[in-house]
Amino acid sequence: MKKTGNMNIAELAAFICTHLNNSGIKCILTGGACISIYTDNKYESFDLDFIDCTYRSRKQIAEELGKIGFIENNRYFVNNETKYFIEFPAGPLSIGSEPVHITNELVFSTGKLFLLTPTDSVKDRLAAYYFWDDKQALEQSILLSQSQRIDLKEVERWSKAEGQINKYKQIKKFLLNKSK
């Protein structure tokens, strides 16, 4: 097994995910880290945002992460050996007002990683753009559409359901032209 400090973001996320899963804590990776992984680090994130689908207490999670060298530091969990840090945004696993039921699985030498699908990752980033006016999140969604096959019909349906169809129409061409 590689040392924590030598793992790339995907390997580390898989290592953490597997460790927590073995302890009965089912976690799904979301946010910018998914973009890093799907775009082969064309966008670099250091923040591993996991949603705990089993609603364990912060104390239980801290205990488990402590076993693999991550210690609590305000809202994050950090490890001196790695530049990556972990955060647990509040659940449930959702994108805007819709729950997420289907996730992706990627296997690495360090373990199995559960994460948002590429299409849901685009929706997740677009949510940040729609509701927080986060332009960097829009850039991430475009970058992702260049690297992965995205179901744009689903993105359009979801945008409409969130009341954001006009904003979607404005940015659709960027996703459409570059989508595989």
Added chain:
Amino acid sequence: MTGNLITPKTKELILIYLAGRKEGYAREIANYYKMSLSPVQNQLEHLENSGIIYGKHSGKTIIYRFNQRYPYYKELIKLLEKVLLFLPESEKVKLLVTRKTTKKKR
């Protein structure tokens, strides 16, 4: 006001304030309710960590609004709008009519 559905009281008051005014910052909310700043700041932080509201820096001030990415956003707003209906008329006017303060010219 929500029959102890939302506790502690400070959190409930903050949510009602934000439902009425759409946005607010810690000192403004504390002044409005004549409360100490610290519990308001604590609850704002708690609400932000829970994904219910989000803060955006405006200079040194953090302006908070409801987070539309929160999965129960629409339902929460609906509940709070109903709570606003039950406020005494004088409270409603005070809350919903935002007073913009202007700096006096020196």
